[in-house]
Amino acid sequence: MTHPPTPEMKQVLLDIIRSNAISAKANTITGLVKRGLANSTGVLTHSGWKQAIMMLPLAEQCHHLGITHEKLHGLNFQKAPELASWQHFSSLGYAGGYCEGGPILLLIRSAALNVLARFNKFDSRQDACIRFTEAQLIILHEYSDLILSAIRSADSQQVVRHFSEIYSSLMVQEWYPGLTPSAIASLFDTLGAEGLAQITSAIMEDPYLYRAGWPDLTMTNGSEMLWAEIKTTDRLHMSQITTLHRMKPLLSGNIRVVQLVA
Secondary structure, three states, X not given: OOXXXXXXXXXXXXXXXXXXXXXXXXXXHHHHHHOOOEOOOOOEOHHXXXXXXXXXXXXXXXXXXXXXXXXXXXXXXXXOHHHHHHHHHHHOOXXXXXXXXXXXXXXXXXXXXHHHHHOOOOOOHHHHXXXXXXXXXXXXXXXXXXXXXXXXXXXXXXXXXXXXXXXXXXXXXXXXXXXXXXHHHHHHHHHOHHHHHXXXXXXXXXXXXXXXXXXXXXXXXXXXXXXXXXXXXXXXXXXXXXXXXXXXXXXXXXXXXXXXXX
16 A cells, blocks of 8 residues: 655655755655655656645646636625536526536437447346446446447437436436536537547546546537536545546537636
């Protein structure tokens, strides 16, 4: 089991990522190397880079991830900042969902439902409808090419029809609130079948890793996607850093962190 970095090591990680002068003891660098966070010359590994970003203030995190950071003042969010933000952007003409990762996972399931049902281990289309997408991508890993092919050949009408079938489940509605057939159609049309297939292919690398850390809002104004992580006082967590870094090249449109300020 790898031990967590010491306070001295954490400071060195911050100094490195901020390009500050480093005056670390040799054993501190050795400790970082043993933990896989840096090499012997003081260059951060990918794990060290993510660890350093996790410790930065929110604005610096966004800078290093190449994501816009903005503050939104005066929104009455109380204990539901994601919902309040979704309502705010809905009023600006955007459509989509406020359940972290939910819209993407349901788009994948809707676009590939026929294949997921065809190879369902219980020979059950209902199970294919309600079972978590990430679980199905693991269980049906040997059929990944067929799943991607189905997504690439899907059209908006088919996706909406399958979404309505999936979303008729009260459990699915509870897990992924706020979605409608028209919002799903708009998201799919904006992303495009190929764009959704590329995102799916990346998720397939490690479905359980990439099921978390998605921006809270997945929305579109009909021509451009909006991916917005909603924050109040906290910073980006490791799952968010991991997923945003991997998916950012594949997420067309506007990716931002919106910090709500009362």
